[in-house]
Amino acid sequence: MVSCANPDSMVEETHNPLLDNGPMNGNSRHGEAKDEWNGVAEWKIRANPAAVNSKNPIRDVMESLPPVVARNGKLEISLAQGDPCAFGHLLPPDGAIEALLNTAESSMFNGYAHSAGLLESRRLVIAKYHSINSKLAADDVYITVGCSQAIQLCIEALACPGSNILLPRPGFPIYETFSSYYGLQCRHYDLLPDHDWEIDLEQLESLVDCNTVAMIICNPGNPCGAVYSHEHLSQIAGLAERLTVPIIADEIYAHMVFGTRKFVPMATFSWKVPILVAGGISKRWLVPGWRLGWIILHDPRGILKRGRVVEALTRLVQMTIGTCTLVQAVVPDLLLHTSSDFHQKTLLTLKLGAELCFERVKRIRGLSCPSAPEGAMYMMVKIDFLDFVELKNDLEFAAVLRCEELVTVLPGTAFGLKNWIRIVFVAPLSHLKEAWDRIEIFCQRHVRRKP
Known part of the structure; x- marks a missing residue:
């Protein structure tokens, strides 16, 4: 195996005598520029700028987050990713997996x-x-x-x-x-x-x-x-x-x-x-x-x-x-x-989750939600930073919340709206209750004290 820490060994092991007419002497067969590795021609590889500059803010945030360590009996609760399957409480329709297996067979x-x-x-x-x-x-x-x-x-x-x-x-x-x-x-x-x-x-x-x-x-x-x-x-x-x-x-x-x-x-x-x-x-x-x-x-x-x-x-x-x-x-x-009961069960889960989150927001100083969500699985919560002088913006709010209370939310900046956060309410009610208990404690800890 070639070690990237040793460029000389890389050159030696990857040298192909078919690419030149004799010993390496600093002259490129194709007249290409030389790099610092003993005169070997530099590869003319350039990435597509459009690809390099492309960003998916949600994936950027989710996949760059460092792992959090459970402490004091707390595990991480993520209200960030819109995956209805993430918690295992919502499953595909009855027979869907069997239909897929039968199709494969x-x-x-x-x-x-x-x-x-x-x-x-x-x-x-x-x-x-x-x-x-x-x-x-x-x-x-x-x-x-x-x-x-x-x-x-x-x-x-x-x-x-x-x-x-x-x-x-x-x-x-x-x-x-x-x-x-x-x-x-x-x-x-x-x-x-x-x-x-x-x-x-x-x-x-x-x-x-x-x-x-x-x-x-x-x-x-x-x-x-x-x-x-x-x-x-x-x-x-x-x-x-x-x-x-x-x-x-x-x-x-x-x-x-x-x-x-x-x-x-x-x-x-x-x-x-x-x-x-x-x-x-x-x-x-x-x-x-x-x-x-x-x-x-x-x-x-x-x-x-x-x-x-x-x-x-x-x-x-x-x-x-x-x-x-x-x-x-x-x-x-x-x-x-797919039965209508299946869809109704999903909708009930979403409805209860949305209602719980909307009611909990109203109890917390510094947070607000202008209207109750009526569809999908998300809600936007506004942060009043006049109440949180220690925290500068939604990015810092989300980062510190995750660090201190192991609750992950997405900053509104990812969606083009600063000083808001997005909450996914598709999680089981027990998870949502625990998450909001922690968010409430977090806000009480950081909220500006009234004179």
Whole structure:
């Protein structure tokens, strides 16, 4: 084994006499620059700057955290990552694992599928999950490697040079990660915390110009847990129609609502504006590791087709080959045979968790939440730093909380909103209660003493 601490030994062991005409004499066969290792030609390897500069703030934070050591009987409680399977209390639908095993044992799905996905799976996605448009066909669906890839492909298909895209703030940071990677200028529109996190439509309109290729709408929302009303979605669609800007609708949390509002698909308004819907099985069916999502094109006026966006998506999925055929083959079973009781159990877990967190926030000086979440599995909590003079910002708040109380939360900065934190309330109630007990103790310890 070559030791990196000894560059001379590396040169000696990796020297290939076929690359020169004799002993090393400082002259490069190809006239390349010499490095300091005995005149060996320097490798002309350079990383793609776009890849090096790409960041996923959530992954950056989660994967860079040092391990915490249990102490005084405390174990770490993470309210940071949106993984409904992390605590083991929520499991996939009955029969899902068996269906996957049976599919594997059948040996019928070991090869490649159509680049857009298995035909039967695409048909079922239309028939059982997005039947808002009866004219849709299997060709309007692309199966992807999770909802994240669905979003990525939608952005990539629209990313013309010199263009810009409208993104929510706060918003899921992967939107900006993909957009920046493909050279799009990111323009952020604000969600209004005191108006149930609705979009500031006036501000959004001011951001649009002739180079705006799309706006991304997340409903139900990450990181706010908001569920938009029919009226607000209609206003968004009307504005998009007037501005001639297509919508990428991130609906990975579709139907995961437990408040007073019902989920309204963005495609309800596709007669106004073309909609590219990104969805998947990760969250509603509690299998994020299965990595299966989809894109559904709602384009009754043929606008995307005339703009060759459909052709672009087809080319892109042909390049990536497609997601796991075994999981694709299980999709019909998930969509057809999952009981309503399964979904209701999940929604009850989310509802109870959201209610507990919202009530606990109201008890803690220095923290506030403008409205109770009604969907997804997240809520945003505001930190009033006039009450925490020892702590400077949300990054420090999250870091010190984790260090002192072994509770992990994500700083709002990761979502574009400073001095807030995001809480995931999908954990078991016992974990949530313990976590909030610790957060309350932490805040009492650091809150500014009243005169």
